Structure formats: structure tokens, C-alpha cells
Amino acid sequence: MATITAPSPNGTAKPVAQLEDATVRFCGDSGDGMQLAGTQFTNTSALAGNDVATFPDFPAEIRAPRGTKAGVSGFQVHFSSNDIYTPGDTVDALVAMNPAALVTNLGDLREGGVLLINKDAFDKKGLEQAGYKTNPLEDGSLNKYKMHAVEMTKLNRLAVEGFGLSQKEADLCRNFFAMGLVFWLYDRSLEPTMRFIAQKFGKRPEVAQANTASLKAGYNYGETVEAMSTQYQVAPAKLPAGKYRNIMGNTALAYGLIAAARLSNKRLFLGAYPITPASDILHELSTHKNFDVLTFQAEDEIAAMTATVGAAFAGEMAVTASSGPGIALKAEAMGLAVMTELPMLVINVQRGGPSTGLPTKTEQADLTQAMFGRNGECPMPVLAARSPADCFYIVQEAWRIAVRYMTPVIVLTDGYLANGSEPWKIPSSAELPRLEIVHPVEPNGAEAFLPYARDERLARPWATPGTPQLMHRIGGLEKQDGTGNVSYDPLNHEHMVRTRAKKVALVADDIPLQTLDGPEQGDLVVVSWGGTYGACATAVHKVQRSGKNVSHCHLRHLNPLPRNLGQILKNFKRALVPELNLGQLRMILRSEYLVDAIGYNKVQGKPFSVAELVEKIETLLNK
Amino acid sequence: MSIDTTLPVLKPTDFASDQDVRWCPGCGDYSILAQMKKVLPTLGVPREKIVFISGIGCSSRFPYYMNTYGMHSIHGRAPAVASGLKCARPDLQVWVITGDGDGLSIGGNHLMHAIRRNLDINIVLFNNRIYGLTKGQYSPTSPLGQKTKSTPMGAIDNPLHPLSIAIGCEATFVARSIDTHINHLGEVLKRAAEHPGTSFIEVYQNCNVFNDGAWDYAKDRDTKADTTLELQHGKPLIFGKNREKGIRLNGMTPEVVELGKGITEDDLLFHDEKSPEPTLAYLLSRMRYEDGFPEPIGVFRCVDAPRYDQLANQQIEEATKKKGKGDLDALFNSGDTWVVD
Numbered sequence: 001m002a003t004i005t006a007p008s009p010n011g012t013a014k015p016v017a018q019l020e021d022a023t024v025r026f027c028g029d030s031g032d033g034m035q036l037a038g039t040q041f042t043n044t045s046a047l048a049g050n051d052v053a054t055f056p057d058f059p060a061e062i063r064a065p066r067g068t069k070a071g072v073s074g075f076q077v078h079f080s081s082n083d084i085y086t087p088g089d090t091v092d093a094l095v096a097m098n099p100a101a102l103v104t105n106l107g108d109l110r111e112g113g114v115l116l117i118n119k120d121a122f123d124k125k126g127l128e129q130a131g132y133k134t135n136p137l138e139d140g141s142l143n144k145y146k147m148h149a150v151e152m153t154k155l156n157r158l159a160v161e162g163f164g165l166s167q168k169e170a171d172l173c174r175n176f177f178a179m180g181l182v183f184w185l186y187d188r189s190l191e192p193t194m195r196f197i198a199q200k201f202g203k204r205p206e207v208a209q210a211n212t213a214s215l216k217a218g219y220n221y222g223e224t225v226e227a228m229s230t231q232y233q234v235a236p237a238k239l240p241a242g243k244y245r246n247i248m249g250n251t252a253l254a255y256g257l258i259a260a261a262r263l264s265n266k267r268l269f270l271g272a273y274p275i276t277p278a279s280d281i282l283h284e285l286s287t288h289k290n291f292d293v294l295t296f297q298a299e300d301e302i303a304a305m306t307a308t309v310g311a312a313f314a315g316e317m318a319v320t321a322s323s324g325p326g327i328a329l330k331a332e333a334m335g336l337a338v339m340t341e342l343p344m345l346v347i348n349v350q351r352g353g354p355s356t357g358l359p360t361k362t363e364q365a366d367l368t369q370a371m372f373g374r375n376g377e378c379p380m381p382v383l384a385a386r387s388p389a390d391c392f393y394i395v396q397e398a399w400r401i402a403v404r405y406m407t408p409v410i411v412l413t414d415g416y417l418a419n420g421s422e423p424w425k426i427p428s429s430a431e432l433p434r435l436e437i438v439h440p441v442e443p444n445g446a447e448a449f450l451p452y453a454r455d456e457r458l459a460r461p462w463a464t465p466g467t468p469q470l471m472h473r474i475g476g477l478e479k480q481d482g483t484g485n486v487s488y489d490p491l492n493h494e495h496m497v498r499t500r501a502k503k504v505a506l507v508a509d510d511i512p513l514q515t516l517d518g519p520e521q522g523d524l525v526v527v528s529w530g531g532t533y534g535a536c537a538t539a540v541h542k543v544q545r546s547g548k549n550v551s552h553c554h555l556r557h558l559n560p561l562p563r564n565l566g567q568i569l570k571n572f573k574r575a576l577v578p579e580l581n582l583g584q585l586r587m588i589l590r591s592e593y594l595v596d597a598i599g600y601n602k603v604q605g606k607p608f609s610v611a612e613l614v615e616k617i618e619t620l621l622n623k
Numbered sequence: 624m625s626i627d628t629t630l631p632v633l634k635p636t637d638f639a640s641d642q643d644v645r646w647c648p649g650c651g652d653y654s655i656l657a658q659m660k661k662v663l664p665t666l667g668v669p670r671e672k673i674v675f676i677s678g679i680g681c682s683s684r685f686p687y688y689m690n691t692y693g694m695h696s697i698h699g700r701a702p703a704v705a706s707g708l709k710c711a712r713p714d715l716q717v718w719v720i721t722g723d724g725d726g727l728s729i730g731g732n733h734l735m736h737a738i739r740r741n742l743d744i745n746i747v748l749f750n751n752r753i754y755g756l757t758k759g760q761y762s763p764t765s766p767l768g769q770k771t772k773s774t775p776m777g778a779i780d781n782p783l784h785p786l787s788i789a790i791g792c793e794a795t796f797v798a799r800s801i802d803t804h805i806n807h808l809g810e811v812l813k814r815a816a817e818h819p820g821t822s823f824i825e826v827y828q829n830c831n832v833f834n835d836g837a838w839d840y841a842k843d844r845d846t847k848a849d850t851t852l853e854l855q856h857g858k859p860l861i862f863g864k865n866r867e868k869g870i871r872l873n874g875m876t877p878e879v880v881e882l883g884k885g886i887t888e889d890d891l892l893f894h895d896e897k898s899p900e901p902t903l904a905y906l907l908s909r910m911r912y913e914d915g916f917p918e919p920i921g922v923f924r925c926v927d928a929p930r931y932d933q934l935a936n937q938q939i940e941e942a943t944k945k946k947g948k949g950d951l952d953a954l955f956n957s958g959d960t961w962v963v964d
């Protein structure tokens with residue numbers, strides 16, 4: 001909690017409160033630039049040495065009607081002087097640019113929290129659109145917060161006067177005014193954002209100047225106006241020594257792919273079709289062609305997948321990236337990838353389903369799709385990233401498995417990881433694992449090349465077109481083991497089905513044993529996977545600190561599962577499996593290990609809050 | 624395609640794989656396979672540089688019978704598989720083998736996009752106007768009214784015409800041939816292989832089991848001179864047993880005219896496969912037997928245009944030239960960074 005110290009280091013006369021951590025949410029109309037405000041505030045906080053975690057939350061419609069609840073866009077930043085893993089359960093400071101944003105977000109603001117409101121948007125129309133009968137700024141309903149109703153529109157227009165902007169353009173600067181105010185509130189430097197403005201609007205100096213003026217005007221407003229009585233500071237976190245940058249999940253994933261390709265001496269081929277929330281992977285990779293990256297925006301998801309199969313046959317590091325509905329379309333071609341036993345990656349940035357579902361909201365309900373969502377016995381290794389920065393590492397691990405076992409591999413992330421960010425301790429490329437890939441150049445059989453001859457891992461040789469003497473034909477029809485010729489032989493089919501299954505099962509020999517956070521046995525183990533890592537880890541730590549016996553087991557490998565997982569589960573009286581679905585991992589654990597795992601499930605398009613997990617864990621421990 | 628003179632001279636049999644060919648006896652596919660095996664050795668491309676990609680259907684068994692690289696992929700997707708392959712490896716000669724169902728029905732979208740991208744691939748569509756492998760349902764090229772297993776009262780959907788589709792997508796090489804017209808077919812395949820960019824070839828192929836005789840009018844010794852018209856670049860459109868008939872343009876409408884009686888060759892439409900506008904080629908693709916026209920065979924269109932596979936790889940080169948070969952550490956350290964001691 002806050003301790004007040006004085007005087008302020010920056011020379012203002014106002015008292016400064018020291019905080020361990022704080023959570024700020026910017027919200028407004030989707031045209032209000034709240035994502036930008038949040039991103040800038042995040043980067044500045046990260047540069048100031050805080051640990052940060054973010055949660056952008058935006059509507060699926062690009063431009064929902066202005067001022068409506070459907071059009072509200074938000075960006076939450078949690079920054080701390082400690083290690084943090086989540087964007088925060090409750091909000092300490094809420095910026096609301098209009099009544100719709102206020103009414104949809106106020107519930108998350110803690111009592112006594114700071115409320116910064118654009119007073120100018122609270123006119124009759126705005127209030128009506130938000131469904132307010134009376135003006136909350138006047139009816140006393142906001143009394144339990146530190147409310148500052150600021151005439152942002154008016155003050156901003158004044159600030160940018162003289163730069164020759166139209167009124168519409170002037171109003172577009174308003175988010176910088178709001179940012180300036182928040183920057184003052186948390187004693188943040190304006191420098192990084194000013195650099196950003198100069199870079200982004202370099203071609204239009206008048207816009208750059210206006211944005212800078214707005215930013216400063218907001219900051220000065222906080223400094224001067226008496227009503228803004230307290231400033232807050234969050235000291236730098238004690239992160240391990242090293243060089244850091246802030247990174248979003250999709251960016252980290254794209255970097256991971258580039259690194260994996262380079263470190264295995266491959267060109268990178270991405271076959272993709274635009275889909276939320278995976279498109280940023282395509283965007284990012286398409287700007288890095290100088291890393292031998294070829295991005296193919298296909299005509300549809302099926303073409304994206306089959307082109308990926310073609311590129312894998314050609315001998316490239318082939319990848320496709322999509323989200324649930326797209327993965328559904330790719331399913332048949334993923335079967336072809338399994339049948340042809342070619343290495344490639346299939347990335348699913350999960351979103352709310354089924355069908356089109358909630359395109360911009362997060363969920364982890366595609367695990368069973370990844371495991372079983374294809375015709376026939378069609379096993380694929382499945383991995384899941386646990387944090388934005390982990391997306392960088394997980395794809396390298398996935399590529400290693402794909403190549404060593406000659407199999408397509410699925411990587412699951414989700415909308416929350418994709419758009420969320422965290423500080424990333426920048427690795428040196430020299431310390432990343434290298435992967436040696438050998439393509440055969442000579443026949444492996446006495447008479448001819450055997451495309452389905454297998455090594456000790458049951459992997460077949462990756463012979464690529466262009467290699468003399470190794471001409472062979474592959475395809476979706478069942479193959480005779482060894483020769484790869486089409487075979488309808490019943491026993492061969494069973495043999496091949498079992499071989500493909502065994503090959504994927506063998507991957508378990510090649511992945512780390514499962515580790516535990518907490519004691520190795522006891523009353524309760526929390527088993528999680530994917531993007532819920534942060535919330536589960538934080539909740540478990542909290543309960544552990546209160547002296548209770550609970551452990552956390554977070555899975556990155558979902559197929560095959562780590563060899564020792566069954567034993568781990570047996571060492572605990574109970575297993576709790578929190579998931580943002582109706583119990584998909586739980587079903588797998590129950591069938592795999594015959595354990596009576598307990599589910600904690602939420603499907604609201606939102607991540608878990610730490611508080612709800614703590615409550616669930618404590619209820620189970622007290623039983 | 625440059626010819627590597629150090630290569631051993633290959634024979635058609637060198638292109639035969641060790642697999643038994645399993646088409647029905649008498650199927651038109653045999654003849655196309657034979658012509659392909661005859662043409663490939665003349666191209667000077669080593670076998671290992673050739674890849675056949677197919678979808679699903681009788682024709683799509685083709686890759687198994689060629690001693691080259693190959694993939695028998697999934698229904699309709701061969702053009703997309705080939706696109707990924709060709710982008711990755713522009714040095715390969717890539718053939719797509721498809722049929723009327725595979726290419727125009729389930730795979731219509733991929734066909735359209737492969738063609739408009741003008742990747743340097745060769746697409747051969749075996750048109751037998753029926754679903755053979757699934758045993759006799761009507762296909763998107765079956766004529767109106769055709770009675771099949773799935774249309775006992777006759778087909779009621781208007782058929783697609785492969786070449787009209789290809790030309791609509793502005794294919795840079797469009798041709799038609801006939802399975803039993805072996806010399807002509809060989810010539811067309813050769814020209815397709817030599818064309819840089821997407822080559823699209825429709826082959827009238829007889830399915831003697833489920834749609835026997837669908838192309839008899841165009842194949843029959845007695846009628847073919849009147850029902851087909853062999854296109855030749857720069858030459859007037861003349862046909863008939865005694866080359867006594869021709870095609871004249873009446874405004875934008877072609878009409879059949881008799882030569883003589885005041886009509887000379889100069890009055891006829893002259894074929895120009897190099898015309899940058901696809902309009903005339905399209906017009907030719909609409910000349911149909913049932914409307915009283917001879918159906919053109921040969922090369923409808925052969926023009927140069929940028930190729931996707933080439934451009935995609937050029938962009939990589941350009942980016943590398945401009946920014947230098949990507950440096951992982953520079954990439955990781957880009958943007959705002961800070962140091963924790």
C-alpha cells in the first residue's frame with residue numbers, strides 16, 4: 001500500500017506516494033486511441049524498470065457506432081517493482097474518455113481508485129448512449145473514487161491551437177492529453193513517447209508538434225491543478241540483471257520463428273490468411289524478408305495450410321499461423337501433413353469460439369481441437385506458450401520436435417498472450433540452441449530410395465526435390481512402411497497407424513520432465529497450461545505465502561505429456577485444473593491418468609483474475 | 624529453361640515409376656501419361672528437378688506413375704501445394720495434374736488464385752465431364768440435362784468452361800488438346816512447359832466407364848475436322864475437311880462462314896496468341912460445339928507477365944540488399960531497451 005513521502009523528486013510541491021505496483025486502464029471509444037495510450041504507457045513504465053503485464057481489450061468491430069458501449073476499447077497495464085505475471089485483477093486508476101467507457105469499466109476500479117474522466121463527453125447524447133439516466137459526474141454516484149472530471153476535449157483543442165489542424169484532427173490528439181495526465185500521475189518521463197511521436201509523425205511535423213503539445217498540456221495540467229493532489233511512484237523492479245525490452249506475444253512468436261529458421265539453416269516460409277488475433281504474425285514476418293523470410297498470403301486458410309505442406313516438401317521451415325476457425329479449415333490438410341510425415345508448424349492463436357465466436361477475446365477452448373480435431377487417428381505433438389515472451393521460445397522447441405520426429409507440430413497461444421506484453425530479457429543469439437538438419441543425398445535402400453524407412457525415433461528421411469536418385473512420391477493415401485508406396489493392406493494400415501502414434505508418443509523421451517512450483521507432494525496441485533500461467537502462478541504464490549500447502553504444475557507440452565506427470569498427480573490429494581474452457585485438459589488428464597481432477601472453468605472471453613483462483617484454491621484446501 | 628548438355632539422354636521409360644498403372648483399360652489418362660513421358664525427355668530438365676502435384680480423382684493418380692518427385696495431395700488443393708513448393712524452390716519444374724471436379728469444383732478457388740498469381744507452374748486439367756473415382760456423379764463441366772448417378776432427372780446447373788475461367792483469371796498461357804490427338808497433345812505440353820508463368824491446359828479426356836463418348840464429336844475421325852479448329856499463331860481460323868470453312872468476326876460475335884463465294888482468308892479472324900488483351904482468347908473459349916461452332920484446340924494465349932514466385936524471391940533479395948542480411952541480435956535489440964544491473 002501507499003506510503004506518502006515528500007518532497008517530490010521532480011520538484012513539484014505535491015506529495016508523492018510510493019507504491020509497490022499499480023494497474024491503470026485506459027478506456028474510450030475505439031477511435032479514441034486507447035490502445036496507443038496503453039502501449040506508450042507500458043513502454044515508458046518498462047523503460048523505467050518496472051515489471052509490466054498488459055491486457056488490451058478491444059471490440060471486434062473496427063468502428064462500432066461512436067459513443068456506444070459496443071465500441072468501447074480498453075488497455076490495461078499492470079506495472080510493479082516486483083515480479084508480476086498478470087495484468088492485474090482490479091484497476092487503481094481508470095481513464096474514461098466517454099460515458100460508455102465509464103459504465104462498462106467502472107466495475108473493475110477499486111474503491112478509492114483514481115478516476116480520470118473526459119468531462120466534455122458527458123453531454124446528453126453521450127449519457128443516453130451509455131444508458132445513464134442521470135449524470136454520474138453530478139449525482140454523487142462516483143463519490144467513492146478520487147474523481148477528476150477534466151474538460152479534455154476543450155483543453156486539448158486549446159493546446160493544439162496554432163498548428164493549423166482541423167477540429168477533427170485536433171481531437172485525434174486528445175489521447176495524448178490523457179496520456180500526459182497519467183504520465184504525471186505516475187511520475188513518468190515524457191521522453192520515450194516524444195521520441196515515438198517524432199518517429200511516427202515525422203512526415204507531418206504539424207501533427208507531431210500538436211501531439212507533443214497535447215502530451216505536455218496533459219502533464220502540466222496534473223502538475224498545476226490543485227485538485228490533482230497526489231502523485232504516485234512505482235520503483236523499478238528487481239529483475240535479473242540483463243538487457244530488456246518489452247515484447248508482445250505475436251512479436252515474440254515471429255522473432256522465435258525467425259530465430260528457429262536461422263539457427264537451423266533454413267529459409268522461413270509462412271503461409272497465412274488474415275485472421276484475428278493471428279494476423280500480426282504475418283505482418284511482423286513480412287517486414288523481415290532480409291532474414292530469408294517468405295510470407296505467402298494465401299487465398300484462404302486451406303491454401304495457407306497446403307502451401308505450407310508444399311514448402312515443407314520443398315525443404316523449408318514451413319509454418320502456418322491462424323486462429324480456431326482457420327485451424328478448423330486446415331484440418332484435412334493437417335492430416336496430409338501427418339500422412340506425408342513432413343516437419344512444419346501450425347500455430348493457433350486461440351480466440352473465443354465456437355464458429356466466429358469472440359474474435360478479439362481470449363479463450364483456451366481449442367485444446368481438444370488440437371488433440372483430436374482431424375479425421376482418422378491423426379496425432380500431432382502439441383505445445384502451448386505460457387507468456388508473451390515464452391512465445392519466442394516455444395516455437396523454437398516446436399521446430400526442434402518437428403524436425404527430429406518428422407511431424408507437423410501444433411503450437412497454441414491465445415489472444416491474451418498475442419496482444420499482451422511483458423519485459424523480455426533479450427537473449428544473445430549465441431546462447432540459443434542450434435539445430436542441425438540433415439537431408440539425405442544417397443539412396444538408403446539396396447535398390448531404391450525408401451522414403452518411409454525410419455530411424456530410432458521412427459522419423460523418416462527428409463529428402464527434398466532436386467536431389468538426384470531420391471525421386472519419390474508421397475501423398476494422402478495410406479503408405480506402405482519403407483517404400484512409401486500406396487498400400488491398402490489391412491495389417492500395414494494398422495502398423496502405420498500405430499507407428500505414427502508411437503512416433504508422437506516417443507517425443508516424451510525428448511522433452512523435459514515436468515517441474516513443480518512448490519512441494520512435491522501435498523494436499524493440492526494446481527495444473528494449468530497456456531496463457532493462464534500468470535494468474536495461476538500468482539494465485540498459488542499468494543496462497544503459499546499464507547503458509548498453506550499447494551503446488552503449481554504448469555504444462556508447456558500437452559502432447560505428449562511429460563513422462564512424470566502421472567506420478568506428480570498421484571503425489572497430491574487433489575488436482576485443480578483451471579481453464580478458460582469447460583474442462584478440456586481436465587478431460588485429458590482424467591482419461592490419461594484416471595485421476596479425479598477438479599475443474600475451475602470460465603468462458604467469458606477474459607483471463608482469470610488472481611482473486612477468483614485464490615478463492616477456489618482456498619476453498620479446496622479448507623475442505 | 625537451359626539445357627545441361629552433360630545430362631544423359633533420357634528416354635520416356637526413364638520417367639516411368641515402378642508402380643502399376645491402375646486406370647481402367649481404355650481410359651484417356653493412359654494417352655496423356657504416355658505423351659508426358661515422351662515430352663519430358665525433350666525438355667532437358669533432370670528428373671529430380673521435376674515435381675508432379677495432384678489432388679484427388681482418377682487423373683490425380685498421375686504422380687505415382689512418374690519417376691520424378693511427386694505428391695498426391697488432397698482434393699482440390701494441388702495448386703496451393705504447388706504454390707508453396709514453387710515459391711520455396713523456383714528452380715523446380717512443377718506440374719499440377721487435376722480434373723474437372725478437383726480443379727473446378729472443390730478446388731476452384733485455388734485454381735483461380737494460382738492462375739492470377741502467374742506462378743511458373745503447369746496445370747493440366749483432365750476434363751472428362753464426370754466424377755470417375757467416386758463412380759459417376761455429374762461434374763461442373765457436365766452439360767445441362769446430363770443424367771448421372773446423382774442427377775437421375777438430368778443436371779440442372781449450367782456447366783463451367785475451364786478455358787473461360789482460366790482466361791477470366793488472365794492466365795498467361797492457355798491451351799486445349801485432346802487425349803487421343805497425341806502429336807498435338809505432346810506439342811501443347813511442350814509449349815506449356817517452356818512457358819514462364821502459369822500454363823493452363825485443358826485436355827478432353829474420355830472416361831470410358833462413366834461418360835464414354837463425351838468427346839466423340841471432337842475425336843471422331845469423320846467429324847473432328849468440322850468440330851474442332853486447330854489454332855495457329857498469326858494464321859486465319861480455318862477448319863473443315865477441305866479447309867473450306869472459317870471464323871469471321873461480326874462485331875464482337877464470331878460466325879462460321881464458307882470460304883469462296885466472295886469470302887477470302889483475309890476476311891477471317893486471325894489468331895493472335897500474343898495479344899495482351901484476353902478478349903479474343905475468351906471469345907474463342909466460348910465457341911462451342913453445341914452452338915454450331917468448331918471448338919478451338921491449341922494455344923489460345925501465350926503472353927509474358929511477372930511471376931509470383933520470382934517476385935517473392937526478388938523481394939527477399941531486395942530487402943537483403945537494402946537492409947543487409949538479417950542479424951538476429953540486432954532484431955532482438957530493436958526498439959526501446961533498458962538495462963537492469
Ligand code: SF4
Nearest residue numbers: 647650681755830831
Ligand atoms: S473411371 Fe473413368 S476416368 Fe477414372 S480411370 Fe476409369 S475410365 Fe479413367
